[in-house]
Amino acid sequence: MEFEKKILCIGAGYVGGPTMAVIALMCPQYKVTVVDINPTRIAEWNSDHLPIFEPGLDEIVKKTRDRNLFFSTDIAKGIRENDIIFVSVNTPTKEFGIGAGQAADLQYWEKTARQILEFSESAKIVVEKSTLPVKTAEAMERILSSTNNGIKFDVVSNPEFLAEGTAIADLVDPDRVLIGSRETANGLQARDELVEIYANWVPGERIITTNVWSGELSKLVANAFLAQRVSSINAISALCEKTDADISEVAMAVGMDSRIGDKFLNASVGFGGSCFKKDILNLVYLCQHYGLHEVADYWESVVKINEYQQERFILNMLGTMFNTLSGKRIALFGFAFKANTGDTRESPAIFIAKRLLEEKAELVITDPKALKNAMSDLQDARGNVNYTADPYEAAAGCHAIAIVTEWDLYRNLDFEKIYRAMAKPAFIFDGRNILEHKRLFEMGFNVFPVGKPSLKHF
Numbered sequence: 317m318e319f320e321k322k323i324l325c326i327g328a329g330y331v332g333g334p335t336m337a338v339i340a341l342m343c344p345q346y347k348v349t350v351v352d353i354n355p356t357r358i359a360e361w362n363s364d365h366l367p368i369f370e371p372g373l374d375e376i377v378k379k380t381r382d383r384n385l386f387f388s389t390d391i392a393k394g395i396r397e398n399d400i401i402f403v404s405v406n407t408p409t410k411e412f413g414i415g416a417g418q419a420a421d422l423q424y425w426e427k428t429a430r431q432i433l434e435f436s437e438s439a440k441i442v443v444e445k446s447t448l449p450v451k452t453a454e455a456m457e458r459i460l461s462s463t464n465n466g467i468k469f470d471v472v473s474n475p476e477f478l479a480e481g482t483a484i485a486d487l488v489d490p491d492r493v494l495i496g497s498r499e500t501a502n503g504l505q506a507r508d509e510l511v512e513i514y515a516n517w518v519p520g521e522r523i524i525t526t527n528v529w530s531g532e533l534s535k536l537v538a539n540a541f542l543a544q545r546v547s548s549i550n551a552i553s554a555l556c557e558k559t560d561a562d563i564s565e566v567a568m569a570v571g572m573d574s575r576i577g578d579k580f581l582n583a584s585v586g587f588g589g590s591c592f593k594k595d596i597l598n599l600v601y602l603c604q605h606y607g608l609h610e611v612a613d614y615w616e617s618v619v620k621i622n623e624y625q626q627e628r629f630i631l632n633m634l635g636t637m638f639n640t641l642s643g644k645r646i647a648l649f650g651f652a653f654k655a656n657t658g659d660t661r662e663s664p665a666i667f668i669a670k671r672l673l674e675e676k677a678e679l680v681i682t683d684p685k686a687l688k689n690a691m692s693d694l695q696d697a698r699g700n701v702n703y704t705a706d707p708y709e710a711a712a713g714c715h716a717i718a719i720v721t722e723w724d725l726y727r728n729l730d731f732e733k734i735y736r737a738m739a740k741p742a743f744i745f746d747g748r749n750i751l752e753h754k755r756l757f758e759m760g761f762n763v764f765p766v767g768k769p770s771l772k773h774f
């Protein structure tokens with residue numbers, strides 16, 4: 317069959333994999349190929365055990381793979397044979413040199429640009445899918461035009477707003493698709509090519525077009541605003557704990573103002589994930605670069621409050637459990653950075669586990685999807701750590717349970733049974749406010765939610 321468009325994605329990660337699977341599903345008339353330098357990852361994408369867990373993803377891949385969705389390690393062939401190239405390689409925080417700890421590390425990005433230049437034999441539209449510092453497209457264009465090979469490259473910004481755990485729903489029914497392009501004839505033509513792809517399933521009014529710099533910056537700003545909401549509610553949760561106000565009631569009252577809205581107002585143990593911290597630090601670095609130090613400080617405080625919230629959670633556990641955790645067994649319920657994913661990147665669980673081990677607590681970690689990643693995150697941590705997928709087994713003999721991830725399954729456990737099997741006094745620290753605190757208290761637990769009065773028997 318002749319395909320109408322041939323699309324390549326470089327980077328088969330949490331962004332590239334699901335995004336391309338949904339394009340392949342929605343556009344059977346296009347051929348979609350995903351390439352990656354990591355052969356294990358590609359082999360997993362081609363197997364029954366996909367490298368990432370995302371609700372609904374397995375079914376889509378089963379339906380489209382080898383029909384119009386292909387996974388391969390042959391990057392050169394992919395570049396040669398496709399006209400539209402999405403790039404979703406990782407852009408972690410730079411760990412060395414100038415900008416270390418803040419700026420985005422663009423080495424994979426640049427390497428990819430050079431590969432595109434090397435292997436291209438015809439015109440390409442290069443699509444920035446990864447989250448990038450504003451002005452990256454300019455650097456990309458410079459690299460792509462560094463030889464006089466006569467090939468035309470157009471760089472377009474098309475940031476991805478999917479959230480893990482709801483990636484498929486976010487892709488199938490996005491709030492908006494953003495396409496930033498140069499306002500030249502070629503730029504606008506490239507933009508229209510991309511609009512055409514999304515128009516297969518996204519209503520026209522939700523496909524918005526901007527200039528390329530607005531496209532790049534909007535993605536950073538969207539993540540910064542979302543993280544800022546979490547830090548705002550978490551900051552207020554600290555005040556609630558001092559004043560006997562209840563953060564859920566405050567969030568409800570505040571969120572019913574339609575100008576504010578009720579989403580992203582769940583107080584928690586802190587935000588995690590591969591994007592929020594990285595993107596805010598990237599924004600901070602950009603502001604500093606342009607001499608906007610007050611603006612940089614403002615956004616940096618979002619990350620500082622997040623660190624404060626995680627530390628507060630630990631200090632609360634320590635203080636409550638009579639200022640010593642040494643030799644006490646503590647079960648961490650959840651290790652993923654949020655529910656419905658196995659991803660643990662920047663998960664507050666990593667920080668919490670390490671701090672508890674420093675206090676010489678013994679840990680039992682349970683999570684339905686993230687145990688493999690948890691083991692790898694804690695492989696260098698010293699101390700006594702056990703892993704089990706069974707929350708009942710995890711809690712048995714423990715002095716405390718800390719809810720770190722808001723998995724639904726934790727809401728419906730038999731806590732009477734759990735209580736009987738725990739050491740007494742038994743503590744629950746609900747870092748996600750998902751449990752029925754009063755009921756647990758009546759069973760005998762001492763209950764410590766986030767931003768709400770604690771319920772204790774002593």
Ligand code: UDX
Pocket residue numbers: 326327328329330331332351352353354357404405406407408424425427428445446447590
């Ligand atoms: C990544 C970035 O982290 C994020 O900033 C951006 O918004 C989208 O891309 P994610 O998909 O979650 O997000 O990253 P990851 O799961 O690490 O996937 C990146 C993939 O790119 C990896 O599979 C890696 O092997 C691959 N890669 C990396 C290449 O194929 N070539 C490279 O040169 C570098």
Ligand code: UDX
Pocket residue numbers: 476477478479480481539542546579580581582583584585586587588589590591592653654655
């Ligand atoms: C985020 C953005 O939502 C998405 O648009 C972007 O493309 C990538 O970054 P993601 O990191 O996958 O997505 O998950 P998200 O749902 O935003 O949650 C991020 C963190 O904030 C999680 O640790 C989550 O538990 C926490 N969070 C979120 C809260 O603590 N409280 C809330 O009310 C909402």
